[in-house]
Amino acid sequence: MGAQRAKVADVVVRTRVNGEWREAEVWPGASLLAFLREQLGLFGSKNACEQGECGSCSVWLDGALVCSCLVLAAQANDREVRTVEGLTDAGRLHPVQEAFVEAGAVQCGFCTPGFVVAVADLLEKDASPSPATVREALSGNICRCTGYAKILDAVNLAAARLLERT
Numbered sequence: 001m002g003a004q005r006a007k008v009a010d011v012v013v014r015t016r017v018n019g020e021w022r023e024a025e026v027w028p029g030a031s032l033l034a035f036l037r038e039q040l041g042l043f044g045s046k047n048a049c050e051q052g053e054c055g056s057c058s059v060w061l062d063g064a065l066v067c068s069c070l071v072l073a074a075q076a077n078d079r080e081v082r083t084v085e086g087l088t089d090a091g092r093l094h095p096v097q098e099a100f101v102e103a104g105a106v107q108c109g110f111c112t113p114g115f116v117v118a119v120a121d122l123l124e125k126d127a128s129p130s131p132a133t134v135r136e137a138l139s140g141n142i143c144r145c146t147g148y149a150k151i152l153d154a155v156n157l158a159a160a161r162l163l164e165r166t
């Protein structure tokens with residue numbers, strides 16, 4: 001009989017998610033993405049590549065945009081996470097989400113939460129980004145359906161709407 005591997009004990013992760021402290025036991029190697037989806041039931045962040053290549057799992061960790069598939073859940077302990085679910089305001093879509101719908105920038109929708117988070121992050125930092133800045137900011141997000149043109153239209157629409165509000 002071969003030697004049995006010792007079971008690795010789960011760890012408790014306590015994280016402030018979209019303004020609310022949440023806690024769960026996770027395997028020490030679990031990603032932040034798995035923690036959000038499987039432990040907290042927040043299915044907005046998508047799991048497409050699990051390699052940091054597609055951006056569909058994008059969230060904010062202490063205000064910085066990260067691929068949640070590349071961050072350990074344990075690394076988010078005692079920190080602040082904001083997900084795509086945190087963008088809605090009392091059930092009302094965020095202007096970036098509205099713009100994606102209106103511009104027809106959603107087809108299968110799998111990439112959409114990641115794009116929405118990346119665009120919201122960009123427009124929070126730069127209210128009127130140049131086309132080159134937009135392309136650079138979205139270079140980590142992959143869409144296999146839309147051809148990107150409508151996504152760029154949605155960014156312009158969202159930027160205009162947000163500027164009108166200020």
Ligand code: FES
Binds near residue numbers: 050052056057070
């Ligand atoms: S699932 Fe995280 S970058 Fe693709």
Ligand code: FES
Binds near residue numbers: 107108109146
């Ligand atoms: S809408 Fe399908 S991958 Fe982007």
